[in-house]
Amino acid sequence: MDHKPVLFQEVMAALRKEGPALYLDCTFGGGGHTRGLLESNAEAAVVGLDCDPEAAERATAFCEKRFEFIALNFGKLATLDRGPFDGILMDLGVSSFQLDTAERGFSFNKEAPCDMRMDTRSGVTAAQFLETASEAELTRAIRDFGEEVAWRKVVRSIIETRETHTWDTTTALAAWLADLLPKHTRIHPATKVFQGIRIAINDELGNLERGLLAAFAKLKPGGVLAVISFHSLEDRIVKQFFREKAGLPIDRHDARCQDDRAVQATLLTKKPIIPTSVECAQNPRSRSAKLRILQKSF
Numbered sequence: 001m002d003h004k005p006v007l008f009q010e011v012m013a014a015l016r017k018e019g020p021a022l023y024l025d026c027t028f029g030g031g032g033h034t035r036g037l038l039e040s041n042a043e044a045a046v047v048g049l050d051c052d053p054e055a056a057e058r059a060t061a062f063c064e065k066r067f068e069f070i071a072l073n074f075g076k077l078a079t080l081d082r083g084p085f086d087g088i089l090m091d092l093g094v095s096s097f098q099l100d101t102a103e104r105g106f107s108f109n110k111e112a113p114c115d116m117r118m119d120t121r122s123g124v125t126a127a128q129f130l131e132t133a134s135e136a137e138l139t140r141a142i143r144d145f146g147e148e149v150a151w152r153k154v155v156r157s158i159i160e161t162r163e164t165h166t167w168d169t170t171t172a173l174a175a176w177l178a179d180l181l182p183k184h185t186r187i188h189p190a191t192k193v194f195q196g197i198r199i200a201i202n203d204e205l206g207n208l209e210r211g212l213l214a215a216f217a218k219l220k221p222g223g224v225l226a227v228i229s230f231h232s233l234e235d236r237i238v239k240q241f242f243r244e245k246a247g248l249p250i251d252r253h254d255a256r257c258q259d260d261r262a263v264q265a266t267l268l269t270k271k272p273i274i275p276t277s278v279e280c281a282q283n284p285r286s287r288s289a290k291l292r293i294l295q296k297s298f
């Protein structure tokens with residue numbers, strides 16, 4: 001399976017430190033960034049987290065005394081009994097392992113149970129969500145998280161159709177959505193609905209908000225927090241959190257005066273770092289990545 005860590009050099013440059021350093025990789029995945037951090041500095045140690053049991057299995061192949069894996073959702077990072085850290089990384093979203101493994105149900109062009117959970121040990125599957133979610137929960141997933149313009153039609157149709165029908169496989173759900181939705185865009189008509197359901201059932205935005213708060217608290221003075229996001233909803237949360245910590249207005253509606261804003265950090269990326277055209281060509285999944293970097297004040 002092809003796995004290329006996104007914005008690898010840029011992340012290494014952001015977190016590089018001479019001498020003893022303790023890092024936290026909140027999204028171990030295939031361990032690409034973790035390996036880079038361990039190799040970049042012989043005195044570095046890394047704590048790696050992931051909520052996916054398959055990532056935990058991959059981590060057992062890391063026979064490295066300077067590495068420790070902990071199976072934890074970064075939404076519960078406040079409970080982690082490690083740190084403080086010199087550098088913390090969050091490389092959000094799903095890994096190529098998850099996307100490429102049909103049985104995980106993340107991909108609409110591979111026949112599989114309609115699951116989409118990152119942590120397969122808990123929570124509801126996508127199929128269960130479609131069967132049981134309230135109208136408000138479906139709207140939040142499909143309108144707010146999926147940003148599907150035809151959300152009303154999708155929500156109404158799910159509620160009507162689920163009386164007599166279940167969507168047990170990803171391909172069945174994708175085909176049903178393709179029949180329901182117009183096909184005038186370049187992307188598959190199911191793309192946005194799948195994204196919205198995935199974000200909802202994994203509580204991706206809630207975990208990100210809690211994770212950012214806890215990560216910042218676990219940084220040493222002068223420590224660096226680097227976050228790679230893949231869609232605008234995540235990126236907005238990261239951007240606003242970073243601006244708040246840097247004492248900057250979080251958006252153009254933020255009317256607080258300078259004295260009301262505490263400066264706890266320096267924003268190292270005024271604009272997010274994005275992959276080069278070469279990286280996008282080599283790794284099309286990197287195309288929408290945005291890296292933002294924050295340094296906690298000394």
Ligand SMILES: C[S@@+](CC[C@H](N)C(=O)[O-])C[C@H]1O[C@@H](n2cnc3c(N)ncnc32)[C@H](O)[C@@H]1O
Nearest residue numbers: 005027029030031032033050051052073074095
């Ligand atoms: C894009 S991949 C990370 C790839 C990794 N940086 C690498 O180089 O291999 C994202 C990983 O984060 C994990 N993940 C996503 N949300 C998480 C959360 N809330 N808590 C813990 N792990 C999470 C996913 O299971 C996935 O393995």
